[in-house]
Amino acid sequence: MKLEKPSDVLSNDFVYPNFLLDLFTNPNIPDYKNFHDNIRSYNSAVSFASMGTKVVDFSGGGPYVFKVHGQIRHRTSHIQSVNGQAPQYVQLYVIDNTQATKIRVNHPANEQFSLRILDQIDRFFRQHNR
Numbered sequence: 001m002k003l004e005k006p007s008d009v010l011s012n013d014f015v016y017p018n019f020l021l022d023l024f025t026n027p028n029i030p031d032y033k034n035f036h037d038n039i040r041s042y043n044s045a046v047s048f049a050s051m052g053t054k055v056v057d058f059s060g061g062g063p064y065v066f067k068v069h070g071q072i073r074h075r076t077s078h079i080q081s082v083n084g085q086a087p088q089y090v091q092l093y094v095i096d097n098t099q100a101t102k103i104r105v106n107h108p109a110n111e112q113f114s115l116r117i118l119d120q121i122d123r124f125f126r127q128h129n130r
Contacts, residue, residue, distance in 0.1 A: 019120045034114050042113070045104045046121050048090045097122050 006014040016024070023035040035042065056067040086107075092100040101119045104110055110118075 017124055020124070023117065031114050031117050034112065035117055038112050041110060042117065042121065045107070045110055045113070045118065046125065048093070092122075093126070097126055 008014065022029050023031060026032060051072060053072045054069045056069050058067065087095060087100070087103055092103060097119070101115060101122050104118050104122075105113050105115050
């Protein structure tokens with residue numbers, strides 16, 4: 001099965017930026033393997049919010065599955081940091097992009113990240129999602 005090309009509401013095909021297309025498809029570039037190995041973490045690092053819910057894990061074999069118990073909600077952050085906490089989620093988009101990228105790279109969950117990849121993704125978002 002092949003996915004349809006993404007398009008907007010007027011059926012215009014979306015065009016991926018060259019750097020992102022290369023990260024997805026060109027194994028000859030230096031960042032290709034790092035991006036593929038950490039793709040879910042890169043997605044989480046540049047998110048505006050996080051899903052929150054009570055998760056009921058299943059034990060046993062097979063693929064990872066979880067059951068949601070109760071309501072699903074989005075966890076977001078205030079526009080400014082509270083009580084000296086490090087900026088997170090949307091707060092990283094209202095500060096300088098260089099500073100935001102350094103904060104993301106220095107987060108313990110992101111120790112395998114490439115500064116170059118995060119910087120490109122952040123710059124793309126800032127340019128196209130004003």
